[in-house]
Amino acid sequence: MVEDDGFRALDRQECLALLAEVPVGRVVYTRRALPAVLPVNFSLDEDGSVLLHSSAGSDLVRAIDGAVIAFEADEFHAASRSGWSVVVTGRATVVTDPAEQARLSRTGPVSWMHVRDGVFVRIESEMVTGRELTAVA
Amino acid sequence: MVEDDGFRALDRQECLALLAEVPVGRVVYTRRALPAVLPVNFSLDEDGSVLLHSSAGSDLVRAIDGAVIAFEADEFHAASRSGWSVVVTGRATVVTDPAEQARLSRTGPVSWMHVRDGVFVRIESEMVTGRELTAVA
Numbered sequence: 048m049v050e051d052d053g054f055r056a057l058d059r060q061e062c063l064a065l066l067a068e069v070p071v072g073r074v075v076y077t078r079r080a081l082p083a084v085l086p087v088n089f090s091l092d093e094d095g096s097v098l099l100h101s102s103a104g105s106d107l108v109r110a111i112d113g114a115v116i117a118f119e120a121d122e123f124h125a126a127s128r129s130g131w132s133v134v135v136t137g138r139a140t141v142v143t144d145p146a147e148q149a150r151l152s153r154t155g156p157v158s159w160m161h162v163r164d165g166v167f168v169r170i171e172s173e174m175v176t177g178r179e180l181t182a183v184a
Numbered sequence: 185m186v187e188d189d190g191f192r193a194l195d196r197q198e199c200l201a202l203l204a205e206v207p208v209g210r211v212v213y214t215r216r217a218l219p220a221v222l223p224v225n226f227s228l229d230e231d232g233s234v235l236l237h238s239s240a241g242s243d244l245v246r247a248i249d250g251a252v253i254a255f256e257a258d259e260f261h262a263a264s265r266s267g268w269s270v271v272v273t274g275r276a277t278v279v280t281d282p283a284e285q286a287r288l289s290r291t292g293p294v295s296w297m298h299v300r301d302g303v304f305v306r307i308e309s310e311m312v313t314g315r316e317l318t319a320v321a
Contacts, residue, residue, distance in 0.1 A: 053298040071258075071260045071262075075212050075219040075220070082252075084212045086256070086267075115218060117218070117219040119221040119223075121208075121210075123225075125208075128296040132222075132223045134220075136218060136219075159265040159317060160191070160317065
């Protein structure tokens, strides 16, 4: 469906396929009652959850563990004024199950940052929305 | 200063210079008590404010007019695992002054979306933070 503003809404499968193509997205959350955003590299789990790798004691992990957050990724091309964006909204939780930790150590993302006492964070893909902008005449 | 996690903090002038290089950033705000994020094209005003162009009746404009929001832009390179991100936090307001509207009609951003009853939104750059990630060994 092409909306009034020139965007086409993407379905969940389209959104997850696009998310799988890019290495970096943005965690959107609330910190000290203000909107906050931090880009991170990520991967997708088999069920479509977003997986992050970070330091256990980082401000990010402390701020988002247990909270409902948004995770956004996009890709735009200035020359054609086209592109897409996808937003996953869901609960973020630090993975504590040892078997799950072991699995993600093999298959999960490796942070681009220096990580101390690394933990994996899972963002459930409870709500997945996306839109595609095609060139405007 | 290179921080523990491998990032170097950027000063305000570095942040504004980087923001001027990219056409698209992300508005980070709260909608129905949930974190929300929307990519938009933008330009910088002479004083470092972020300027958007949108439809007067859009959900975005209604949600952010008068609110303190965050605006983020970044650029990352997967091959070198390097890049930068900048976040502007400040109050967003619809520009209503006719002289200012006229000036922005000439010099302000032109939305990539279809816009009806276009308005300009100014995000004051009250707090500007940024960081640069250089390749991790």
